[in-house]
Amino acid sequence: MDWHRHSRPLALELVRRESRWFEPLSYVPRHVFVPRWWERDGDGWTVRDGAEDPEAWMSAAYSNRTLVTRVGPLHADEVEPGTAGQGLPTSSSTLPGLVVAMYRHASITDGSRVLVTTGSGYGTALACWRLGAEQVTSVDVDPYLVKAASTRLACGLGMHPQMAVCDVTGPLPGEYDRIVSTVSVRPVPVSWLAALRPHGRLVTTLAGTGLIITADRTDDGGAVGRVEPDPAGFMQTRHGDDYDRPADALWQIVRDLDGEDVSTSRYPLLYVPDAWDVWSMLSLVEPGIEHRVSEDGGRRTVWLLHADGSWARATASGFLEAPVVHQGGPRRLWDALERIRNRLNRSGTLPVYGARVRIEPDGVMTLSRGSWSVAVA
Incomplete structure (x- = not known):
């Protein structure tokens, strides 16, 4: 199966040829990380199996869109093709352009040691190609996702980053120059500040909003940064098999x-x-x-x-x-x-995009722009 004829146009769509992300986008096989996915079907979901329709698989895998890989507690990998599902998406392979945008916001350098969130493992693979697997740590709260991604990274690409089953809002397994989360949090966990090296940078989205937050660690153990001008949305962190819907x-x-x-x-x-x-x-x-x-x-x-x-x-x-x-x-x-x-x-505008961000060492976050400010809890 000649998947390169699909991946290269995607890379050309998303970045310039001289970009350091051009090769990862061209040569990381996204379809390996998404053999099955959920598609909307009326008010519910239906599982698609790539092997049953290779052309549709390539078209989906190498398009700049998010592919849902888990609905409620059901992994697409673990159910029969055509199975119907109900509920909220709980994991996905994020659209490639947004993954690269988050990495660009992180200002990753050749020597950066980076912590990323796992999901399907595709974003982890892009980071490994760019930096080398020894500089990448990938974590997820879901043991199945960590195991599946580890296997696909190793068998499909010969990549062996550090992988860990870990609640990203709790203690992290090391210290890093960059933390890039493709799940949303609120507030930014204090453990991220502890795990960031001096002047390291965190990049995340704020749960319940479309705001990308970038912040650099300060000498007092807090961080300062801003709300980036481009919007994004990610699934928020969860601590069980599914999200609660209290309303x-x-x-x-x-x-x-x-x-x-x-x-x-x-x-x-x-x-x-x-x-x-x-x-x-x-x-x-x-x-x-x-x-x-x-x-x-x-x-x-x-x-x-x-x-x-x-x-x-x-x-x-x-x-x-x-x-x-x-x-x-x-x-x-x-x-x-x-x-x-x-x-x-x-x-004619609202002050949220472009707002300044201050995160205190105890995790208290304030967004401000001009005379407007809000504490984020």
Whole structure:
């Protein structure tokens, strides 16, 4: 199977030929790390097997898109082709362009010792090709993922980085010049500061937002940096087989409930995760909101749900119809969203992208830009 005729165009799409990431993208066989994957099928998922359709496999593996490899507790590798799944994605092979973007944000040098997160192992392989496997440590909370990636790295590419089953939010197995996490965290773990060498850099995304955080370790044991101008989203860290969804029970109650407050919004209906800056800002000032959406005959409904019992539901038909908003519980979530949209409408921008980042040695994080600041917990 001539996979090079697929990988090289991908490399040319993502970087210039003189980039240090051109060879890794050209010569690391991504399909080896994703022999099976989950694809959306209506409201659920279906497993695809690469060996059953090699051309579709190559097309998927060497496209710049994320391939979901685990849904709920089910690894695509371990179920029969055509199996249906339900739930949230819990692991994936991140789109190659985003992996390289995270590595570029890390300002990796030839001598850098780097800790990365494992997932499928493809990102680990790119780092090993660029630096040499002896300079790379790869960790994941899932023993199966670590074992599968280790085998594919060794048998497919002869690479033997240090691999460890490890909760990335806890103690890390060494000291590093760079920590690059392709799972999102909130806040940045204190253990990362302890594991970073002097003036080392961490790169991650903040859970519940589209914000890439870069920060360099300071002499006092903290770190300073910024929110990068490009958005990104990763699955957040988990500590079990699946994610908790604390608002599930609330959603069943309030799906069609009349709210304590009923109003008409001045803005078109928005499913908040579709707008990176608004989503990120709302998550910073009102953390823990879950977002859901449904469409029925051209009528769209979005929900904002919080485990404390706060909720909002907005419904409209088409872009021009003013949404009717129902709200209940101890806080008014839609009002918080409207304040952010008012600010965006008034200023033309929101302060989240480009904000300065300060992480104290005890892990307390502050984002600030101009007169705006927020503590991240």
